[in-house]
Amino acid sequence: MEQDVRVVGVGRSAYHRSTAGWYPVSALGEAIGCAMADASLEPMQVEQVYLCASGGARLPWQESLLRALGHVPPIVSVDASVAGASRALYLARRDIEEGRAHCVLVAGIDHGPADAPSEQSMALWTAAAREYTRRHQCRQETFAMIAVKAHQHAFHNPDADYGQPLGLDDVLAGQGGFAPLPRLQFAAPAYAASALLVCSTEFARRLALSRPVRILAQVCSDELRGPAVAPDTPLQSVGYERDMAVSWEVYERAGIGPADLQLCELHDRATVTELLLYEALGFCREGSAERFIEDGDNTYGGNIVVNPSGGLLGMGFGASTSGLAQCAELVMHLRDRAGSRQVPHASIALQQDAGEAGSIVTLYRRD
Template identity: 40%
Template sequence: MQRRVYVIGVGVSRFAVTCEGAASLDEVIEVARSALADAGIARADVNQVIASYSPGLPVGYWREALGLPATSSGCRQAGPRESVLMLARQAVANGSAECVLALGFDQTDNDPDQGQGAGPFRGLGGHQQSPGGNRVQAHGDAALEYLSRFDVRPETLAMAAVVAREHGSRHPLALFAAPLTLEQVMADEQVAGPLTRAQCCTRVYGAGAVLVCSETFIARSGARAPVQILAHAAVAHAQASDDAPLYSAAGYALNVAAARHVYEQSEIGPEAIDVCELHDSTTIAAVLLYEALGLCREGHADRFIEDGDNTYGGNVVINPSGGLLANGFSLRATELAQCAELVTQLRGEAGPRQVKGARIALQSHLGLAATREVTLYRCD
């Protein structure tokens, strides 16, 4: 039987637009220390560190750098396509560790996209490729089909970017925090189908740290404000019918399947979710996720957006951090940053971006190797 898993500490760096701004190892250590301080535990309490894939680092680097005791079970480097947060959660759930520190960070030697520029669209769909090999155009084509299929106005997609920037303006770490008007989003350079530059995320670099632990560890250590990971699902393959819309090829069926698994595991439905962090690499990606995650009915995302149900005062606040549209996409830190935002929200510590009364939170992340990951959190 799987044990309960809790998040007790989080830390995130400010993201940078260029690879020269990638987190140094010293900065990663500072983020790890922030997570430890946030949890209120000592370094000696950490059993294990699971860090991002980083060729060249010796096996014991993190133990020595973080001052962990020799009695700790050690450090593990994730594979090039592995999620550090998922590995940490599994280690606690299966009983192989009591307290695990997950470290995700971007460096030029652990980023398969390092040779490309850092402009918009890098990492737009993770490693997902459209049949023509153009990820940006795949999103543009999906947007055109969606607008036509459901008779949605292009302005509605642009409204999702306006909301993201408004949320980002409340977040002190947001990289693109200046609010945008609908007119500004629509007038920006058009890049693929109806999508403008402001409707697409930018590839960025950063670092994040999350401490996960068991219920036994909490009782023993007195760690503060535990947030439970209620359910998690990772889906890499899903069957789509031959007559499925084009956007299904962009991962819609995968997201539906991952969300369904999480709701079945937890016996909690989407109507109970107070706050959500999702992978809005483009505005059409956000719209499709609203529907795939069950936050609104298929083909009804336009009403969801236009009625303000994706923001404060609506049904569910989506990406109070500003999401990828306001923070950019870090290949190895975004997943941890999403977790950190939701934990902060569930603790009631998010300041001007706090979602009032938040108790149930959903995370939807495009993982490495284009795996769709959905996680549900609760704070009692």
């Protein structure tokens, strides 16, 4: 019999744009310790660890686990290159659903060297922005407004290292970009550590764990993959149709729709990826993202608060941690513990994470 899965503890370090003062082993241990304290669990109750670590396994991660848990459970390493952090959560959730474990720690660490967006990726995203602009007469300022919103949100997030407020002119004047996307419309790399504790509903109830958050549904694009077809447009190349298929599958499994959501954390490595996801995730109709942005429906007071953390644009990007940091942010809001950036009446939230070859969409609900 499949088990429902709950997130019962979260821990997230501050994001750092350089390695100055950054000690990855200590940061990972602290993130795990915070997640354990948040869940009020005993260390020996952790049966399995999924670890996503960029830069290889050359640092003594066992030391972090030993420091935080007092023992080193079995560790499964997850490749950081393809939405690695979210894939680690996906695998842990599946283990619990299928009865192979009752309590799993999922951890991620980005320790370098951090990868800035490649020229090829930036050119591809810019081509997608140009194609969308041609199709729907979208203004350059619309893309820039997403970056402004991201930094406004990040300003209220103490973990964000790119949270300085920006004006529209600042973003449009960013140096060295590809019109219509200057460099301030691409997420910069960062170093961080994150950890989550997930468990079965039976485990959470038996231990009377406080305020768990239920994973309503989760879909990885691997599950939907059909015959390989080479993309023939920039929009297809950045995964627009893939993301649409994954999101509607997760809505169907959960029995809800985008109108039921109050907040979302999504993969905004560029402003154009966020704009396209508004439509792919069903937040607005195809071709209407510009009106959605200009009406403020992507922020506080609008239809849905997108990336209240500041997202990758405001926090920085790390392949091994971003998916876990997204989940931690949503869990804080669903528990009414997000401080000054709390989304009012948050009860259902969506997470979308993506990598080079796929995407993962997860729905959460407060208990």
